[in-house]
Structure formats: structure tokens, C-alpha cells
Amino acid sequence: MIKVLFMGRKPVAADILRSLDADTRCDIVGVLTDSHLEGSVTQQMAEELGLPVLNYKKVMAAAQAGELSFDIGLSVLYWRKLRPPLIDAARDGIINFHPAPLPQYKGVGGYNLAILEALDEWAVSAHYVDEEIDTGRIIQVDRFAIDPKTETAQSLERVSMHHLAALIADVWSRYADNPESLPTSPNIGGRYLSRAELEGLKKIDPADDDIERKIRAFWFPPYDGAYIEIDGQPYTLVNRQILHDLAPEGVSSLFSRPNSMRSDG
Numbered sequence: 001m002i003k004v005l006f007m008g009r010k011p012v013a014a015d016i017l018r019s020l021d022a023d024t025r026c027d028i029v030g031v032l033t034d035s036h037l038e039g040s041v042t043q044q045m046a047e048e049l050g051l052p053v054l055n056y057k058k059v060m061a062a063a064q065a066g067e068l069s070f071d072i073g074l075s076v077l078y079w080r081k082l083r084p085p086l087i088d089a090a091r092d093g094i095i096n097f098h099p100a101p102l103p104q105y106k107g108v109g110g111y112n113l114a115i116l117e118a119l120d121e122w123a124v125s126a127h128y129v130d131e132e133i134d135t136g137r138i139i140q141v142d143r144f145a146i147d148p149k150t151e152t153a154q155s156l157e158r159v160s161m162h163h164l165a166a167l168i169a170d171v172w173s174r175y176a177d178n179p180e181s182l183p184t185s186p187n188i189g190g191r192y193l194s195r196a197e198l199e200g201l202k203k204i205d206p207a208d209d210d211i212e213r214k215i216r217a218f219w220f221p222p223y224d225g226a227y228i229e230i231d232g233q234p235y236t237l238v239n240r241q242i243l244h245d246l247a248p249e250g251v252s253s254l255f256s257r258p259n260s261m262r263s264d265g
Helices: 010-022 041-049 056-064 110-116 153-177 195-200 211-217 240-246
Strands: 002-008 026-032 072-076 094-098 105-107 121-128 138-145 191-193 227-230 233-236
Touching (some): 002 010, 010 026, 010 072, 010 153, 026 056, 094 153, 105 110, 110 153, 138 153
Parallel strands (some): 002 072
Antiparallel strands (some): 121 138
16 A cells, blocks of 8 residues: 555645545555644544544654655645655655646745736646745646636635646546656746735735736635725725625625616606
8 A cells, every 4th residue: 555644734635635545545644734723624534534643843853763654745735844854754755736837836825816917727736845835846737717807816716626636636546556657847937926925915006906806816715805004004805796706695786786776767
């Protein structure tokens, strides 16, 4: 059986963890997740399946001491940067699944940039982990169409998770059938966006920004969205599309659209 160290967070990681646990080719040696947070869905899944939830510091110490070994690492939106000696402990390396096209979009904020740049196509990527962020050799990039006129960061994340799950299943199956079946390509260039830079993009400049697009680009509750500042306080903006999407099913208003304001006699 293939010894797998699984790393991940969010519901997509929990779903993949369940699928891997049911795969007779896979022996999950442990799970690294966001277990420091209350209500971690990946931790809950690991516990439900009877899998060990590991401590990052202890795993790093075990790898340093040569007491940890596994065949492959699978990282699904894991929140910490992976470093040697953990990377070196994997016989066949660690594969990271990134919710953006590589090499173009590294780091955080890919969904936001996709909308700000009015892209009509997005992608999810699989790549090997090296010592930097999202710079290891690329295994596979799966592309799909998006609507630059209506997409929000939240809706783009939702559709990306569907494609990411399919990508993970495909790459895992190819690896499990033949560990040498994953040819790679260079991961050179592109844009790396830090979290600080991402936060800086959220402030709206009424004179220069496409306000409607910027609202959509940063709409991702519960995170703060695109905002204006009044008396030093930030206020997140929404648009009509978002209000419509938030409305309870079956609720409508006579005055929700300009052309609905008419007289019948």
C-alpha cells in the first residue's frame, strides 16, 4: 500500500480524505489540518475515519530525527508553508493542489485577481512542493470557463473546488497506478501576491476603480470585502447582484429593479 501523509482544510479536503480512506491502494499515516480552529471539517472527518490528526511541530521534529517516512504527501489547501525536512521525508515528494492557474498566479488572492482582470477562463493546478510558495514543478493544470461579468470571489471559489476535487482524483489515480506517470513542466514566472498586498487592494478609489467589479472581486463572507472609508472606518460595499443572491428563496420586491417602479392605473 502507498503510505500517504495528508494535509488539508475546507470541505473539499474532508471529501478527498474520505475517498482516499476508502481506496485500497492508500494507507493514510496521518492528517495535518487546521485543527487549531473550532469546527475544523477536515479534523472532524479524520476523527470519524479513525485517522491520526498530527501536530505540525511534532511532525517536523520527527522528520528531522529521521523517524518519519511516507511515500507521497498530498496537500489540499493546507494553511502552513511546508519546509524541509518534511519535504525530504516523502519518498516521491509532496504534491500541492493550488486553486489557480500556474505559473501565472502564485500565493493568495487568485480569485480576486481573476475578477479584477476580467478573465473569462480560470484553472486549478497540481505541482510538486519545493522550498518556496507555489514554485515547484507543475504536474497538471485544468482550465475552465468563467463569466467575467457576474463572477464573485465566492462563486469562483465554489466552482473551483468542484474542479479541484476532480483534479485531485485524477492525479492521485495516475500516481497510484504508476508513481512514475506524472511528467512535469517548469513553473517559471507569474505573479505572487502576499496577504498584505491582497488586503491593500480592497480599498476602493472612486476616481480610478471599476467599483462594481471590485465589489464582486472581494465578495467572500465572512472576510471583509471591498470597502470605502468614512471618518477612518471601513465599510464593505455590496451591489444589486449580491443582494439578489442573498435574498431568501421566494422573496421579491416591487422596487428591486428600476423598471419595476411603474403605475398600473
